[in-house]
Amino acid sequence: MIPERFGYVAPTDLAGCVAALAEGGRVLAGGTWVLPEMGRGESAPAQLVDLRRAGLGGVTATGGGLRIGAMCTYAELLDSDAVAAHAPLLRTMADQITGGWALRNQATVGGSAVAARPQSDVPAALVASAAVARIAGPAGERELPVAELFAGAMRSALGPGEVLAGFDVPSAAGTGHGYVKLKRGWSSWPIATAAALVRLDAAGACTAATLVLGAVSAVPVPVDLSALTGQVLDTDAVRAAADTAAAAVVQPWGDVLAPPSYRAAVAGPVARRALSAALSSALSDAREESR
Ligand SMILES: Cc1cc2nc3c(=O)[nH]c(=O)nc-3n(C[C@H](O)[C@H](O)[C@H](O)COP(=O)(O)OP(=O)(O)OC[C@H]3O[C@@H](n4cnc5c(N)ncnc54)[C@H](O)[C@@H]3O)c2cc1C
Numbered sequence: 263m264i265p266e267r268f269g270y271v272a273p274t275d276l277a278g279c280v281a282a283l284a285e286g287g288r289v290l291a292g293g294t295w296v297l298p299e300m301g302r303g304e305s306a307p308a309q310l311v312d313l314r315r316a317g318l319g320g321v322t323a324t325g326g327g328l329r330i331g332a333m334c335t336y337a338e339l340l341d342s343d344a345v346a347a348h349a350p351l352l353r354t355m356a357d358q359i360t361g362g363w364a365l366r367n368q369a370t371v372g373g374s375a376v377a378a379r380p381q382s383d384v385p386a387a388l389v390a391s392a393a394v395a396r397i398a399g400p401a402g403e404r405e406l407p408v409a410e411l412f413a414g415a416m417r418s419a420l421g422p423g424e425v426l427a428g429f430d431v432p433s434a435a436g437t438g439h440g441y442v443k444l445k446r447g448w449s450s451w452p453i454a455t456a457a458a459l460v461r462l463d464a465a466g467a468c469t470a471a472t473l474v475l476g477a478v479s480a481v482p483v484p485v486d487l488s489a490l491t492g493q494v495l496d497t498d499a500v501r502a503a504a505d506t507a508a509a510a511v512v513q514p515w516g517d518v519l520a521p522p523s524y525r526a527a528v529a530g531p532v533a534r535r536a537l538s539a540a541l542s543s544a545l546s547d548a549r550e551e552s553r
Contacts, residue, residue, distance in 0.1 A: 264300045269309030272549045275316055276398050282311045283423045284400060289313060291333060291373035294365065311371050318372070318427060321345055327433040330393075332372025332426045336364065339371065349431050351439040351457055355387040358441065359471050371409045372426045375411060378418045378481075380515045381451040385412050386476025387441065389484060390457035393431045399424030409439055415480040415515070437461045437470075438544025440536040443477070444528055446519060452477040453520040455538035456507070460495065460544045468495050471540075473503065473533055478525040485510045485533065507533035 269287065273279045283289065287309035290296050299305040320334040323344040330339075330352075339345050339356040346353050359366060374384035375395070385408075393408040400423045408429065413419040420426060443455040455476035461469045471487040485507045493499050508530030514522035 264297070265303055266300070266306040268300070268307055268468075270312065271309060272312040272315045276318065276425065279311055279313060279316050279425050280398050280400065280423065283425065284311075285309065287311050289376070289425060291376075292335065292368040294369045295373065295377050305514050312534060313372075313425070317352040323348065324430070326498070328430060328431045330371060330431060331428040332370060332375075334371045334428070335488040336366040336369060336371070340366070341382075343525050348433040348435050349391055351391055351434060351441055351459060352387055352431070354439065355383050356456065358443060359383060369381060372428065375408070375429075376418045376420060376426055378412050378414070378416055380415050381453075381477045381517065383452060383455060383476065385445065386455055386474045388429065388431075389482040390474040391431050391434065392472075393429040395429055396418040396427040397424050398427050405430075408442045409482065410483065412481040434459060436547065438540045438542070438547060440539025440541075440543060442532050442536040442539060444532050451517075451519060454478045454525055454532040456529075456532045458533075458536040458540035460537065460540040462495075462544045462548055464548075466494050466548070468493050471495075471503070471537070473507055473513065475507060475529055475533060477515065478529045479513055479515050483507075483510050483529075495537075495541050500534055500541065503537055504530045504534035 271282045271286050273282050283510040288307035290310040290312040314491045318331040320331050322329045328348050336356040336359045374382050393409050395406045395411045397404050402425050409420050438460045440458040443452040445452045459472040463469050468490045471490040473485040475483040511529045514526040516522040
């Protein structure tokens with residue numbers, strides 16, 4: 263039960279949401295964070311601005327990729343052929359979200375991004391996907407590379423009265439992907455995640471490699487893998503890249519699940535598994551193409 267009284271509005275477009283927020287209150291997306299917080303008395307907004315009728319859900323294929331609405335749920339990511347074709351990393355990430363179908367049908371990608379919890383799956387996967395956040399607020403609309411949306415632990419870069427409208431994600435078709443996370447049990451929060459993308463040329467040499475670590479730091483940690491470009495990626499190259507990833511974790515995150523030292527220690531192995539998976543996926547795509 264929610265102990266405090268509050269107002270409720272559900273505007274039918276984005277401008278209406280921004281106008282309603284100008285009156286104060288808090289955005290309600292899937293409510294899987296907001297409502298338990300209100301129930302515990304940790305948050306008592308004067309009104310909730312519900313985004314459910316504002317047309318911010320779903321996934322649309324654009325010329326060069328995807329437009330993902332802030333209200334897109336994990337279930338919608340999993341159900342979308344466009345996501346499978348253009349952002350399979352996000353699909354694999356969504357497939358590993360716990361909480362069962364009730365949670366997958368209710369929790370939104372935008373809600374996870376704005377909540378900006380270090381342990382969440384969404385932030386690092388969006389950063390690895392080179393997503394651009396679309397934001398609307400009292401001063402109009404703006405775009406932000408998604409890495410800049412994560413301002414700190416539980417802190418997004420949204421200003422007062424701003425609403426996250428969604429993300430533009432460039433197509434990763436033809437790119438191998440890997441998503442690996444380490445956690446205590448199936449239903450527990452991640453201790454470390456790694457999202458990797460590898461693109462190979464016809465000769466099997468790497469033309470681009472992306473790796474972003476999640477849950478090991480307050481915000482996602484992108485790893486510079488430019489040294490891999492031009493190389494045929496063997497075990498030694500992947501191992502060296504994982505060492506680079508481990509070294510990139512300069513301020514490891516700690517919580518009740520794992521202290522900073524443990525997260526720092528597992529970052530390299532998790533990175534290696536994700537890169538290996540991305541390489542296998544790229545090689546398997548190349549074999550399919552050559553048939
Ligand atoms: C049982 C369970 C299992 C879970 N398992 C996982 C898991 O395996 N991995 C994982 O990463 N997470 C997991 N989660 C967390 C879940 O992913 C998040 O709770 C969810 O994505 C948040 O989205 P929401 O739509 O419910 O957000 P809400 O609770 O509605 O909102 C979250 C916050 O973001 C703000 N907000 C939301 N949308 C917007 C917007 N568009 N613009 C501006 N502000 C906005 C809200 O005001 C609030 O502050 C789990 C949660 C539960 C309850």
